[in-house]
Each structure stands twice: as C-alpha cells, then as structure tokens.
Amino acid sequence: MPEYSIGLDLGGTNLRAAAVSREGDILEKISVSASPQKGREHLLGEMVAVIGDLRSRWGTGQLGGIGLGVPGFILLKDGVIRNSNNLACLEDFPFRDEMERRLQTPIILENDGNAAALGEKWRGAGRDVDDLVMLTLGTGIGGGIISRGRVLHGFLGMAGELGHLTVVPNGTPCGCGNRGCLEKHASATAITSMARLLGLGDDLTSAGVYSLASNGNEHAQTVFRCMGEALGIALAMMVNVFNFPLYLLSGGVLPAWDRFAPAMLEEMQRRSFTFRTTETKIEKAILGNEAGLYGAAYLPWIAAK
Amino acid sequence: MPEYSIGLDLGGTNLRAAAVSREGDILEKISVSASPQKGREHLLGEMVAVIGDLRSRWGTGQLGGIGLGVPGFILLKDGVIRNSNNLACLEDFPFRDEMERRLQTPIILENDGNAAALGEKWRGAGRDVDDLVMLTLGTGIGGGIISRGRVLHGFLGMAGELGHLTVVPNGTPCGCGNRGCLEKHASATAITSMARLLGLGDDLTSAGVYSLASNGNEHAQTVFRCMGEALGIALAMMVNVFNFPLYLLSGGVLPAWDRFAPAMLEEMQRRSFTFRTTETKIEKAILGNEAGLYGAAYLPWIAAK
Numbered sequence: 001m002p003e004y005s006i007g008l009d010l011g012g013t014n015l016r017a018a019a020v021s022r023e024g025d026i027l028e029k030i031s032v033s034a035s036p037q038k039g040r041e042h043l044l045g046e047m048v049a050v051i052g053d054l055r056s057r058w059g060t061g062q063l064g065g066i067g068l069g070v071p072g073f074i075l076l077k078d079g080v081i082r083n084s085n086n087l088a089c090l091e092d093f094p095f096r097d098e099m100e101r102r103l104q105t106p107i108i109l110e111n112d113g114n115a116a117a118l119g120e121k122w123r124g125a126g127r128d129v130d131d132l133v134m135l136t137l138g139t140g141i142g143g144g145i146i147s148r149g150r151v152l153h154g155f156l157g158m159a160g161e162l163g164h165l166t167v168v169p170n171g172t173p174c175g176c177g178n179r180g181c182l183e184k185h186a187s188a189t190a191i192t193s194m195a196r197l198l199g200l201g202d203d204l205t206s207a208g209v210y211s212l213a214s215n216g217n218e219h220a221q222t223v224f225r226c227m228g229e230a231l232g233i234a235l236a237m238m239v240n241v242f243n244f245p246l247y248l249l250s251g252g253v254l255p256a257w258d259r260f261a262p263a264m265l266e267e268m269q270r271r272s273f274t275f276r277t278t279e280t281k282i283e284k285a286i287l288g289n290e291a292g293l294y295g296a297a298y299l300p301w302i303a304a305k
Numbered sequence: 306m307p308e309y310s311i312g313l314d315l316g317g318t319n320l321r322a323a324a325v326s327r328e329g330d331i332l333e334k335i336s337v338s339a340s341p342q343k344g345r346e347h348l349l350g351e352m353v354a355v356i357g358d359l360r361s362r363w364g365t366g367q368l369g370g371i372g373l374g375v376p377g378f379i380l381l382k383d384g385v386i387r388n389s390n391n392l393a394c395l396e397d398f399p400f401r402d403e404m405e406r407r408l409q410t411p412i413i414l415e416n417d418g419n420a421a422a423l424g425e426k427w428r429g430a431g432r433d434v435d436d437l438v439m440l441t442l443g444t445g446i447g448g449g450i451i452s453r454g455r456v457l458h459g460f461l462g463m464a465g466e467l468g469h470l471t472v473v474p475n476g477t478p479c480g481c482g483n484r485g486c487l488e489k490h491a492s493a494t495a496i497t498s499m500a501r502l503l504g505l506g507d508d509l510t511s512a513g514v515y516s517l518a519s520n521g522n523e524h525a526q527t528v529f530r531c532m533g534e535a536l537g538i539a540l541a542m543m544v545n546v547f548n549f550p551l552y553l554l555s556g557g558v559l560p561a562w563d564r565f566a567p568a569m570l571e572e573m574q575r576r577s578f579t580f581r582t583t584e585t586k587i588e589k590a591i592l593g594n595e596a597g598l599y600g601a602a603y604l605p606w607i608a609a610k
Contacts, residue, residue, distance in 0.1 A: 148453075155436065156579075159547050165546070169538055177575055178575065178577070178578075242457070242459050243460060244460060277388075278461055278463070
C-alpha cells in the first residue's frame, strides 16, 4: 500500500523536493539551486536526480505518486509549459512525457500557484474550507483557485492566472501582452520598481523598501499603499466573482502585511458589496514556500480519488 | 413521477413564468407586468397567482418543483435578497420562506444571472459544455458561472456578480459602492449615458444609439467602442481566471454585437495570453430572455440529483 508521495516545486531560483507521508508530514526535503541559465538538459537532470534520490531512500513499492509544480501557463493534458517568464528553457517542450520517460513512472504536472493553494488547503490555512483563492506575492504573482476541494483547472489547465488580472487598464506593460496586470503593480518586482521611480534607490529589495517604510519614509509608505490598493482591486473582484469564504496571501512580500494590508482592506470595503456585508476572510497563508511542496505531493492522492 | 417543473423569472419590469417539461420544452408561458412600485404585497400576490395558475392547469402530482430567478445579491441559504437595485421592496425580507408558506411547497431561489446561465447550459448555446461564464447585458449586467454543470454559488450564494468587476478603477460610481463597475461602462444604461454626455440626445435608448452608429454617426460608434473595450477588459480577466471553453453574451444589448464586438475581441486579444493562444469561444446566447425561465425551471431537477 502506498505510504508516501514525492512533491517537487520548481522555481526560477530553487528546486525543492520532498517525500511526504500520506498524512501530510514531510519525511525528507531536498533543496538545490535551480540554475535555469544552465539550460533544459541540466534542469531535467537535476529534477530526475533529486526525485530518484528520494525514491531510492523511501522505497519504490511504497511510493503513491509524484507531483510537479512548475511556474507558467501550463497545458495540463499535453503536459507542456506554454509560457513561463522564469523557465523559458522548458517552454513548448514535452516536459511531462520526458520526465516520465526518464523516471519510468507517471508524473502529475501542476501550475505552481495552484500547487501552493492546494498545499494550503491540505495542510495549511485553508484546511477547514473546500473553497479558497490564494495569491502568492513574489517576483511575479501566482494564483490558485480551490473549488469543492480541488484545483479549478479550466479546460486546458490554464485557470487561476490571477497575476494577470487587469488592475490599472493603462498601467505598466506586462510580458503577457496586457497592461496593468496585478503582478506589475503588486509583486516584489513592482515594489522595487516603484521605489526606484520615487528615487528611493536603485538596488533596493522589497524588504529594503519595507524597512524604509517602517522607519517613517513617506515615499516608501506610498509604495506599499499603492501596492495594497492594486491588491485590493483584484481581491474585491475575486470576492465578487467567487464569494468564497477564504482568500489567502502568501509569498515573499507577505511580511510587509502591516504596510500594505490597510490600503488593501480599505479598497476591498469600498469595491465589494459582498466583502463589506459578509464574513469573508482575508488571511495569511501559513506554509510559506513549502505550500507548493505539500500541494505537489498531494496531487497523486486526489488524482487517485 | 414528476413530469414538469415551474420556472419564474422576476425582473424589474416583467414577471415571467412557465411550466417546462422534464425534457426542457416550454408547455405554457405567462408574462405579466412586474410593477415593483406597487410594493411587496402586490408583487408576492402576482407571483403566487401566476405559479398557482400554472400548477392548477398542469397538475400538482406531476410537478417536480418550482425555481425562482430574482435579481440582486442573494443569500441562498437564508432565501433572502440582500441588495437589489430593481426590487428594493423585496430586500432583507424572508422572501423564499414567505413564498413557500403561501404556495405550501418548497421553492428554490436563484440569482437571475445564474438562472440565465444555467438555462443556456441546459437548453441553449452552452448545452455541449460543462463550464461556461455568461454575461447578460441589460439595464444592469448580470453574471452567471457554470462549473462542472452546476451554478458556482460561493458559500452564501453571492458568486457571479460579474457586473461589478472593476474595469475603470476611477470610473463612474456604482450603487454597490465601487467605481468603474462593468455595468457602469457596458450596460444599456451605460450606452445611453455616454450618448447623452457626447451630446447625441437626452432620451435615446441603447437601440437608438445603435441606429445612429449604424448610420455612420462617429460619436455613437465611439460609444460602442468604449463599451466593447470595457467588456473586453472584463472578459479577458474571466478567461485568465477560469480558462473555460465558452463565454456567452446575452441581454438587450446583444443585437448591437457588430458594433461592440470588434473592440471587445481586440481588447481580449491584447489582455489575455490564454485567449490569444487557445480555442476559447465568445458567443451569443440563443435563448434570449427565456434563458432565465429555462434555468429557473431546471433548478428542481439538478437539486434532486
């Protein structure tokens, strides 16, 4: 009987994998640098090696399945990454099939934002609900929608691209072709861009901008207010669309919550009748960057249902 | 064995009800003026009379159930209309319970936009898919989301309020508290407001503005282009969120399709990577204002499943 699964979370900078028990406890975790600049062959080799390591240590007979979370627009049925800002070397290539060939076992592919949302639903801040929306605020913004306990995929697996909601119709151009995408106005990258434009410094991180804001710098505070407003516009729309009980925020920008949340919540109050008049929760995710690992590892169990 | 159901569609101006066979054929249809200005008691009496008529003619024993489509934000579990621009007299009142008491039978309540989307899924342009989003472009804009063959309700039944998507963050104020709601920029009301502001006339209908545009009036053409752009922003977001195969447009503004659709589709091309690269269909609904009737009548059959 299967006792554990393997989840892998591939990011632009890190590749993390874990053997996770059926109950959702991490048995072993491996983290290596992803180095996408070394090309596709290197990346595939790294992933196969990491998964192979875990499988050989925890046993082939007990393995319930392997789930892979990867960034970008994914064609689920084909197992192909259509478009990924961070992993261009894996685009339009039979990614899942090649991984299956090398590992000689089925692989379940998932968008990283969806995997993170699923992880929070399984073991995190969403474990008491069946419906939630999660936004991961990092270099970009990933989204994941859990409806009736499962990832909402759409017909090709490209649903949940919430980083590309339009929040400023004539705003900053985005790699996806749109202008004013949420991720151009509320990601870590957006925070440092705004800080640069306001003359706060050329090589600040979003954490650096947060420090400035916390030390009373009004320009830095404005940056977080603008970012919170953009986030509030997007979340208000999601509340109006889904009327789900829970919306989670995650990612590297989350520690700046006290700086952006007031403007975000004020915007939601104004813009969503549903938010204003119901008990809708906006909360911090709790699994940090392990959410995607948990979610990827959970994929084989729900696929078997 | 139940052979038919009764669907009722309550609008701001008309009250329509029909006895519909299990196979989805309308057996008899009644349409009366809704007259909400005559107050709640009058409206309840009218609805009870119309349903009573149909039931007495088609038989109590064969009746599978009664579905009611009503406009506004609805608390489904409570059977209460929270907020309705068109039917304020029914707000915050135990609407479903009172109807059940008077008719001595269970009633299934549904938002009118959801009912219309469900009707198109059952018998209309959506009958070949399990997932669709529908927008009804009328005095306001109603939305309905069908996911896995059922209405997506959210935890209170308030999901699908797509008329209140923000398409112009600092746009026209809306009764819901927001600014720049889709329905303030792409409904029939929005079309006549824009026409008025552009000096085309003070008492034009949206059909009148359409005639002007078709006769070469450039201001009138601009009105439909702006309306199409607003619609395109909203639809591009819905494509990015849901990745559903089908998005339907319906309502009184639909005949102006040739005037607004080019700008709408252009905006979607630009704003949605998913739309640009997949076979996503944007189509006209085909049941007209009977969609809500069909959907309301379908409610008892899916509730029984």
